[in-house]
Amino acid sequence: MDIANPQFWIAVLQIIAIDIVLGGDNAVVIALACRRLPEKQRNLGIFWGVFGAIGLRVILIFFALSLLAIPFLKIIAALLLLWIGIKLLQPEPDSNGHQVDASTTLMGAIKTIIIADAVMSLDNVIAIAGAAKDSIGLVIFGLVVSVPIIVWGSKLVMKLMDRFPIVIVIGAGLLGWIAGDMSVTDAITREWVNANAAFLHWLVPAGGVLLVVVIGKWLAARTQAKMAPIVDLADDINKPLS
Template sequence: MNLEESIAHLNFADPQMWISLLTLTFLEIVLGVDNIIFISIISDKLPKHQQRMARNIGLGAAMLFRVCLLLMINWIIGLKDPVMTIGWFTDDTGAALALSWKDIILLCGGIFLVGKSTLEIHHKMQQAAQPAAEEKKVSGVVGRALMAVILQIILVDAIFSLDSILTAVGLVDNVAIMIIAVIISMIIMMIFAGAVARIINTHPTLQMLALSFLVVIGVILVAEGIHQHVSKNIIYSCLAFSLVVELLNIKLRKKQDAANTPKSDSPL
């Protein structure tokens, strides 16, 4: 069904259409959380006045990319067809590993995400050991690379977009509903990306947890690329638990700092 036919079949009086739209929009937002985390961390390299622009350009590019992919829906479905076989490696069923273009993209994307997140962790560790003046100098040098940051955001957007689109294809058969859900979800993410970035970048320990989360996501993408089943529910549950513990630690540290701050005596 092409876009014109999909629009013609839209029935806004049909409750099922609204259920499909809301469900898909929610899933798109959930699948976009790791994308927002990466964008928040990578845009932190830029000067303050450029960070919001980089986030909006990155998410805007992701929206356009996903809409374009939805308009090429038949090509997307064809990405699942095997294009090469690796005889010496078996998948989780014991058969020879047959890779499709989707698998290859997930493999490359996972390796990139693991490598990039690991380098960011290393950079944060080095940055913490630098004097304030030297750190400011490094930040200024990196901050000029706006285009490099945007290109990295677009690259990761493309990787996450593939998973998002395949989810949409499996859930809804109307391209118009898919496009509406993608646009709504990306607008919501644009609105909240700044708040997420501020929270992550204000707390260094939360930033390290987010980077570790991206490493795990990269490993999951690699595993999916070689057809090794990984229970995402267990992984995400552990990550959610870690996040709750870290938020409690942040609250505890705030209370300890407040208790240790000497109170000035009130004048008589």
């Protein structure tokens, strides 16, 4: 498509609009994945996480239509997304005063962002590919322009999470909702659900939210209960002798 053609710029605006609408999910994932990083590491985590996620999305564009036609693929992706949501609700590990390896933490955050974006992007790339009219150059251009939007959104969400911890629960629940929606729109389930049980389009996502929040909170409570005696023992040891 010629850059001087008005249709080119209309397509660019459409792609950016798609990323603004759909980028909220990505911003939540980035914020959740980077919230435990030291302040100096957060910008690196955001940058490399977004870089990897956008690169992966460009690759997925090539295979979008064929990927979504594979039975059970979205169901498998939904299960992975549920696992990520539950994992993000777990408490920070206690370092007991020892310095946490920043590079390991940073790589873990980047990996979480890329994996989550991969399973969340199967629907997104279809919309982007349609707006781009089969022009991969246009797709890449539109995605690059959208990066600052996603980065700004993730920083905003992180600030909210630092101030209001409930945002973490809401973000993890959002992943559960997306996972539930993906499971009922898989190639193997979509037609049956549309014909016989359309209510599952909201019931299953709602169930995904409950599943992530309930299991995530339950596991977090168990972890904290196991850690409590260790913390008490460490406090006793560190008490000054009278």
